[in-house]
Amino acid sequence: MKKRTSKQIFAETFLELSRELPIDKITVKKIVLESGLSLKTFYNHFPDKYSLMLYIEQVESDRLHEKLADGDMTFRDYLRAGLEYYRKIRHFLSNAFENTQGADSFVKTHAEEACRSLLELILKKNGLTEIPADILFAERLYANGLVSSFYDYNFGKSILTEDEFIRYCEECIPEKLRPYLL
Numbered sequence: 001m002k003k004r005t006s007k008q009i010f011a012e013t014f015l016e017l018s019r020e021l022p023i024d025k026i027t028v029k030k031i032v033l034e035s036g037l038s039l040k041t042f043y044n045h046f047p048d049k050y051s052l053m054l055y056i057e058q059v060e061s062d063r064l065h066e067k068l069a070d071g072d073m074t075f076r077d078y079l080r081a082g083l084e085y086y087r088k089i090r091h092f093l094s095n096a097f098e099n100t101q102g103a104d105s106f107v108k109t110h111a112e113e114a115c116r117s118l119l120e121l122i123l124k125k126n127g128l129t130e131i132p133a134d135i136l137f138a139e140r141l142y143a144n145g146l147v148s149s150f151y152d153y154n155f156g157k158s159i160l161t162e163d164e165f166i167r168y169c170e171e172c173i174p175e176k177l178r179p180y181l182l
Contacts, residue, residue: 006045010031010046019092096110097110134176135176
């Protein structure tokens with residue numbers, strides 16, 4: 001059995017707490033107390049709870065991007081796996097989207113993280129160190145749209161079937177971005 005890291009323990013603790021409390025009521029002190037780890041250990045890994053929130057999403061996102069970049073999955077499989085992960089942490093995402101605002105808004109930081117990770121995917125998958133401004137713009141537009149669409153789909157704001165949703169997400173990739181993703 002693989003030993004869990006401190007980061008994983010903090011993430012699991014935060015996910016459990018988010019089932020019981022609004023995220024704006026969860027403090028670092030509460031996370032530390034419930035985890036059984038120290039405050040120093042928390043701050044060795046994360047500057048604040050918002051960084052921990054991004055870490056929770058980023059670990060799976062990076063894993064999926066790695067598989068896609070390595071050719072171990074298609075873009076359609078990637079979208080399906082993303083939906084499955086959103087379902088798995090649905091309570092956390094709902095809480096995060098509804099109970100964070102302003103500079104700490106999870107909607108904002110989640111979209112920024114989606115843009116960062118999709119850009120990294122494009123660079124790695126295509127062996128690039130930078131991409132043209134028009135492609136970067138298309139990537140940001142698409143990543144932001146995906147975050148919003150995934151949220152809407154997972155919280156009942158869509159009448160599409162899962163297969164329709166995934167097909168539309170793939171079909172709506174901007175033309176300029178297609179060669180970089182598909």
